[in-house]
Amino acid sequence: MNRAKNLERLKNEEFDICIIGGGASGAGCALDASLRGFKVALIEKEDFAAETSSKSTKLIHGGVRYLEQAFKNLDFAQLRQVKHGLEERHTVIRNAPHLAHPLALITPVFSWLEGFYFKIGLTIYSFFAKNDSMPKAEWLNKKETFEHIPTLTPKLHSSVMYYDGQLDDARYCLALAHSAEEAGAAVVNHASIIDFEKDSNGKLKSAIVNDNLKQLKIHNSESNNEHFRINSKLFINCTGSHGDSIRLLANPKQEKRLRPSKGVHIMLPAEVLNSKDAILIPKTKDGRVIFVIPFEGEIMVGTTDDEYLDLEKEPILMEQEIEFLLDTLRPYIAKVPDKSEIKSGFGGLRPLIASSDSKATKKLVRDHEVEYDNESNLLSLLGGKWTTYRLMAKDTIDEACKILSNDVKCTTEMHYLIGGENYRFEEWKNIQKTFNLDEDICQHLLKKYGTKANEILKVSSQTERIHKDYPFIKAEIFYTIREEMAGSLRDFFARRTRMELMDWKATLSSVDVVGDIMAIELNWSEIQKQANISEYKNLLKSFIKIANIN
Ligand SMILES: Cc1cc2nc3c(=O)[nH]c(=O)nc-3n(C[C@H](O)[C@H](O)[C@H](O)COP(=O)(O)OP(=O)(O)OC[C@H]3O[C@@H](n4cnc5c(N)ncnc54)[C@H](O)[C@@H]3O)c2cc1C
Incomplete structure (x- = not known):
């Protein structure tokens, strides 16, 4: 991926479709539209998946709770959404098998009756997942349950095990953006749309873009006037929870739609589960579902669901949220860790569409909507979830086809993402033989870069670990800057690798090492390097302080 070349294209070419926002929705739309032959631009304000798309629970699922709600409320829209999610699981895994895989989830129960209820519910859930090869739901006795997860409470009666999918959300999003570029899109991160220009009929004809990476480089030492214009026949708003700001920028007469x-989520040490399987806690005190999931060798626990108004502020982990999540674990896990054992945490914003009759955000439907504003010609993709990103993109680009009078069919269902085609996990053994590296490093490279794993080691021979406890190596810094558009320390730690999500303190102690290499590769002066390093360290320290996990 070449940012400088793509920036030049944005400035000099006219596009059919300009997509605003490089999360799951925008990157999915960019790939779909490029494969249909449109000339596409994708503009992302921070980094691909910088916001919600890197902060999800990382499940590819129909949603067990939504199925229960659908039956309880006889809500067919909800049921349809569950069915779509279950149908997409197979496609999300097939197209990037290095980044997504099946995951067993165990629901502990405390009586025979409860077990019977969940067995019926999860059998119906499996029934809706037609045409996929995931094993069906199974009722496990107490002994079998402990064979799967030895750390559960001895008070349980039995459990029901079912399957869903799990993905590395940030790297999946990056693979979408990368694949869109491969299909011809001009893809750029660290650039935001700050204004629109209209023709005499009030339709959008161009957007004003700010190059934020320039700002990152000069680091507030002078004001940033690096604006340029991008011309496009159609603009598509895929800005997730910021959707209203772009809708209102295009047409201030519109009503806000998003809530x-x-x-x-919090991250706990692997010993909390001691298992490769996950737990579904079906009901918290206030009626939510909580997942306890192995991710990257640690255990992720989440999530909460609370209205959030200050969209300019990052939704970070607060101390009281930790208490809530640990409390929820207590009836299920024999020995719940102490707050001081928490390794990190992260928050994201669900881009829920407001409905007039529901005040509670947990009741708002997770479905998506494609909205066309006839007055400004802005198309907006609102709501949705990671699991159905491909269907959401298909619906949006089908609508774009109508507006642009160009009827081409969607082909993303059978399109492998970068690194996915001919992927074989066993290849890690060949890498080990050729490069003489530790097993965990070779497996990590295969799982994150797929068939591109070898290329990391061709770009640089620096195979030392960045931190002794994790399999990330220095060669990845070179590769992710040169081939994956990593432009800041946080791009590297939070999204190219997932170290920031896994372990704040290990990340803090690795910032200098990565900063030294980044400074050379990205041409930072000594002052710029020190400013970027201290800014990122201060951010990590503030997370630790606010969560109060010192
Ligand atoms: C806690 C949590 C858990 C979740 N778990 C799951 C799950 O397990 N499974 C599932 O299927 N779904 C899950 N979801 C939902 C899913 O993560 C989201 O629906 C999805 O990631 C939203 O993607 P998006 O692209 O619409 O939004 P975002 O990822 O937020 O992307 C929008 C992008 O637009 C950019 N942007 C904003 N303004 C501008 C501008 N002016 N110019 C340029 N760019 C701009 C932002 O920087 C951002 O990167 C979860 C959501 C949350 C919050």
């Missing part, structure tokens, strides 16, 4: 809701 963002904050969800947080």
Whole structure:
């Protein structure tokens, strides 16, 4: 991925479709539209998946709770959404098998009756997942349950095990953006749309873009006037929870549509589960579902669901949210860790569409909507979830086809993403033989870069670990800057690798090492390097302080 070349294209070419926002929705739309032959631009304000799309629970699912709600409320829209999610699981895994895989989830129960209820419910859930090869739901006795997860409470009666999918959300989003570029899109991160220009009929004809990476480089030492214009026949708003700001920028007469809701996760040490399987806690005190999931060798627990209004502020983990999540674990896990054992945490905003009759965000439907504003010619993709990103993109680009009078069919269902085609996990053994590296490093490279794993080691021979406890190596810094558009320390730690999500303190102690290499690769002066390093360290320290996990 070449940012400088793509920036030049944005400045000099006219596009059919300009997509605003490089999360799951925008990157999915960019790939779909490029494969249909449109000339596409994708503009992302921070980094691909910088916001919600890197902060999800990382499940590819129909949603067990939504199925229960659908039956309880006889809500067919909800049921349809569950069915779509279950149908998409297979496609999300097939197209990037290095980044997504099946995951077993165990629901502990405390009586025979409860077990019977969940067995019926999860059998119906499996029934809706037609045409996929995931095993069906199974009722496990107490002994079998402990064979799967030895750390559960001895008070349980039995459990029901079912399957869903799990993905590395940030790297999946990056693979979408990368694949869109491969299909011809001009893809750029660290650039935001700050204004529109209209023709004499009031339709959008161009957008004003700010190059934020320039700002990052000069680091507030002078004001940033690096604006340029991008011309496009159609603009598509895929800005997630910021959707209203772009809708109103295009047409201030419109009503706001979104009710963002904050969800947080905490990261605990692997010993909390001691298992490769996950737990579904079906009901918290206030009627939510909580997942306890192995991710990247640690255990992720979440999520919460609370209305969030200050969209300019990052929704970070707060101390009281930790208490809530640990409390929820207590009836299920024999020995719940102490707050001081928390390694990190992160929050994201669900871009929920407001409905007039529901005040609670947990009741708002997670479905998506494609909205066309006839007055400004802005198309907006609102709401949705990671699981159905491909269907959401298909619906949006089908609508774009109508507006642009160009009827081409969607082909993303059978399109492998970068690194996915001919992927074989066993290849890690060949890498080990050729490069003489530790097993965990070779497996990590295969799982994150797929068939591109070898290329990381061709770009640089620096195979030392960045931190002794994790499999990330220095060669990845070179590769992610040169081939994956990593432009800041946080791009590297939070999204190219997932170290920031896994372990704040390990990340803090690795910032200098990565900063030294980044400074050379990205041409930062000594002052710029020190400013970027201290800014990122201060951010990590503030997370630790606010969560109060010192
Ligand atoms: C806590 C939580 C858990 C979740 N868990 C799951 C799950 O397990 N499974 C599932 O299927 N779904 C899950 N979801 C939902 C899913 O993560 C989201 O629906 C999805 O990531 C939203 O993607 P998006 O692209 O619409 O929004 P975002 O990822 O927020 O992307 C929007 C992008 O637009 C950019 N942007 C904003 N303004 C501008 C501008 N002016 N110019 C340029 N760019 C701009 C932002 O920087 C951002 O990167 C979860 C959500 C949350 C909050």
